[in-house]
Amino acid sequence: MFASLTDKFQTIFKKIKNKGKLNENDIKNCLHEIRIALLEADVNYKVVKEFIDSLHDKIQQEKISESLTPTQQIIKIVNGEITLTLGSKQNDLSISPAPPTIIMLVGLQGTGKTTTAVKLANYFRKKGNLPLLIATDIYRPAAIEQLQVLGEKSDLPVFSMERNENAVNIIKAAIKYSSKKNHDVLIIDTAGRLHIDDKLMNELQEIDENIPFQEKLLIVDAMAGQDAVNSAKVFCDKIKVSGIILTKLDGDTRGGVALSLKKVLGVPIKFIGIGEKVDNFEPFHPERMASRILGMGDVLTLIEKVETAYNEDELKKLDKKMKDHNFDLNDFYLQLKKMKNIGSVDQIMDMVPGFNNLKNRIDVAKLGDREGELKKIEAIISSMTVEERENPSIINGSRRKRISRGSGTQLSDINRLLKQFYQIKEMFKRGPKLKNFSFN
Amino acid sequence: MNIKNVFSQFKEGLYKSRIELANKLAFLFSDSKDKSDFLEKLEELLILSDLGTCATAEIMNEFQQINFREYKENNFIFFKEKLKATLIDILNSTASDIKINEDRLNIIMLVGVNGSGKTSVAGKIAYRLKNINKDIIMVPADTFRAAAIQQLKILADKVGAEMINTKEGADPASVVYDGISAARARKKNIVIIDTAGRLHTKTNLMNELEKIKRVIQKEANDCSLEILQTIDATMGQNAIAQAEFFNKSLGVTGIALTKMDGTAKGGIVIAIKKELDITVKLISCGEKLNNLYDFKADKFVEALLD
Known part of the structure; x- marks a missing residue:
């Protein structure tokens, strides 16, 4: 996870470590290299700009150029800055005081909504809840079947209806059904949609207006590039997304999206998906992730x-x-x-x-x-x-x-x-x- | 197919990103105080289009020497032409169409990471070939993802193409073997193989693909084999690693750039072309079966900067 960014940071720090005291020029070079490393990791251009400016200010304040252990101090500042950018504290999912807790998963096509829905349901089951998965992707061929098969494999119940039923009606029927079966967490898998597809974005708004959601989670592919921020912003504007789940973090992704989203959208990352198996799913801890990014491991997890x-x-x-x-x-x-x-x-x-x-x-x-x-x-x-x-x-x-x-x-x-x-x-x-x- | 028509549709898909870019270009010039300010803005533009730091640095180099005042006086026409030429130069390559040879078996295999659009592109290619009366067999070698076989089946039925049958969990290489045998037996000379999405870093899954390729080479040694990698236009620099790993394992013959109907610029293919010399062959841009276009470097760049 984030290996290449980690490597880059370690190379950068190694370089200044060998220097002892740092002059203005060393610091300038160091900041330049951090900037390139972040851009190569797909951190949003504007976030990088702010990040570097803020680092620069803090380095000035701490008078690093006079310090005898400047590298340690710089690492500490960078670590703090990354944690801040990632969102400072861990954010749990909020649970409705009056069950059921209704959670909707939204996002672009191919980001991993269906897989994540099953992982999330499994997470709740482990915590002792009785989750119900609800299939509302009536557009993509075989999408409903995909959720059914995945649910069956993990022994999780899936609610679905005929293809020609609209999403709001499906969810309403599911809520009715769930109260009879005592399901306390409802997880809704929606169709993947482009943020500029007005018809489908309107559908999403309609769902949002008609169903009392506890959480609306945006699923984002961790490998996404600079545009991730733009599409996420539209989702946030239209339905007030309450959290983000980053998927496909098991590749060699550079994690730029993780560093960009919280900063630009103000919406916390709540979970990460790290594999194809149903339990390859973890709560997101910003400080631990910062530590991983800087190659300092994550012993807590x-x-x-x-x-x-x-x-x-x-x-x-x-x-x-x-x-x-x-x-x-x-x-x-x-x-x-x-x-x-x-x-x-x-x-x-x-x-x-x-x-x-x-x-x-x-x-x-x-x-x-x-x-x-x-x-x-x-x-x-x-x-x-x-x-x-x-x-x-x-x-x-x-x-x-x-x-x-x-x-x-x-x-x-x-x-x-x-x-x-x-x-x-x-x-x-x-x-x-x-x-x-x-x-x- | 009429290229001009196709590209006007393609351009429509790019409409929003185009407006954004054109605005940016104008802004870039009218607002630049001096050369370094101008260069910083150019960098922002290129990085935001996912070109990556290497390709961006190289393009920036070309603009280091410019006479800023001259550019400013000519408004942005000068700049646009130069930028266009630079980008086309990087992308330009020899023939990049998908060719069908009548005298032998043609195998088109789709590979790529999860969610990059393999199955959809498989359906779109089938639709295109079916429209020019080609006989196709579709092979669902994605036996891993739940309901992937059904998804391809639905697409095959829509297109009116035949799909061989298999079940979830079957060995993908054996499904491909069956597909080739079926094509031979039923005298069809085009086989389209949909494979399971896999992250390029999963060695065992990449080995599985290599096994499929070995089966093809053994069973259809004389075929014309097209290995198309789907790359999602919303991807960032990770797509370079994706292309690199798949190419190393399989020898990718071309890229199908997908999801070009969003606001992402797909600039990553410029970086991929530069670093790995892999050509984009197809552009997928919309949910309809006919939203598949041949890639043309000049049109691509023109549509981007127009």
């Missing part, structure tokens, strides 16, 4: 993810097993599965300070196909007997052959798995105890 994956009891149990040397293949498989829930290897690396640099040197692709690998491991372990799982040392040649046949894998796969298992066991024997891993 990582810790939160570890916390969701493990509870304290489990950790204690695991720690005891390690101590008693009882860690077996069952535990091994469980741990692998949990790690996968935390994120893919490159997602995790993004969050660890300093790892961002490392990432470029490691072939992430090789680490990438962990899902297939995990399936294989699952097959292998489930082809073992209970005894073998608890005491892998008894797995001899003929047992290996049987397991290989049973799981449809190669002997070399089984050997590799066992080797990995012993390595990890060995590592835990010597390594730090888990209880030393503090959450707070």
Whole structure:
């Protein structure tokens, strides 16, 4: 995420770090390079201008040219400025005191509204709500079916009607339906539309006038260029958008849109979509994102993810097993599965300070196909007997052959798995105890 | 098809961005205090059109030497012509049409990131070819996205083209294999393949595309293969990376620039052409099936600056 902008910033800071004291000219060059880096990252031209002016002022105020540790101070100022540009504090979705909470997703074509609708519904379900998805894209061929299929896959209910029904009527019928079924969050997927398409923008206004929305969220593709601000502005003008969800942040996007939207529109970014899976979806934290952009990692998000994956009891149990040397293949498989829930290897690396640099040197692709690998491991372990799982040392040649046949894998796969298992066991024997891993 | 007609429609789509640009050009000159002021405004204009910092810097270079007073006295005519010539020069290339060879199998494969408009362009190309009485088979190789197959089916039915059947989750390469076999068996010489959207950084998904290409090369070695990458005109500098990665994996033969009916300038194709020398072949500009146009560099720039 934002890797190229991160790289640029690190190069810029490295350059001045080697200098010690900075003169006016150094600062001028540094600001120039930051400007180019931001423009290359698709930050809106006007936002860049303001950003640089503001940096310039702050650098003057802090008398950086007299400072003995100027780089640290500049990084601090830039970090603060980026956080400010991104929106300072995290913004939750507002929930209606009298259910249902009705949320509408709007945006240009192809920005990821339908995918996001399902992710958002999944997010609410995890929080204990009973969400209902509502399909109102009556224009694009097979759009309603797309939502239905996605909903079905994630076991989320979808409300839809005939194609020739208009959106307002569909939503009204859905509200009626939802009160019977106790749905407390309604998520409305709308048709993608151009901001200059008067007919469709009027439709949106009509929907807005007739339905009491708690949130109107604009879905924006993180890879969008300079025009993103223009189209978003029209959506905001027409229906008073209450928040933004940035999608497709799992590519090598430079994140300029993230830096532009809040500043220009005054509307906060509330969530980000970071993958094709339904739980690749996170609340947006400006200060953490600023830290990621500057290559300082995002340990907070990582810790939160570890916390969701493990509870304290489990950790204690695991720690005891390690101590008693009882860690077996069952535990091994469980741990692998949990790690996968935390994120893919490159997602995790993004969050660890300093790892961002490392990432470029490691072939992430090789680490990438962990899902297939995990399936294989699952097959292998489930082809073992209970005894073998608890005491892998008894797995001899003929047992290996049987397991290989049973799981449809190669002997070399089984050997590799066992080797990995012993390595990890060995590592835990010597390594730090888990209880030393503090959450707070 | 009448190019002139086509472009008048295309220009209509560009109407709003054109007005904006023309206003900007006038403003640029009437308001500039001196040369550096003028150059700053030129930079703003180019960056805001998504040309990117590299292409912008190069164009700016050409204008560093200008005689500002002379330009100002001539109003903006001078400048416009020079800017136009510079942009056309970058975009200009040899023939960029999609050619259909009667004597062999023609395969047109659409690739690109999610939401860039592959399926729509597949439908529009089919419509165009069907209108000149070509026999087409459509191949839904996007077996990943929910309801993508249905979407293509609806378009194929509208156009009156045949689509081979498959189901969600099928191996895309095998769907393409079936498509080629079906084309051979039914004696149709055009195959249009719609693939799943994928971010260019997902190596395993890019490998999947490479596998499809290998299948094509093996099963239809003598075919004329067009690999068109759809690029959304609203994209920023990331589109350069998109083009670079897809090109590295597949050897992209051209770009279909989509969503040109908005206010985005699509200036990114200038940067792509400059940095990667990949030509734009088609412009998609509207939701109707006939909103697909051949790309012509001079017309594109003219429509942008007119």
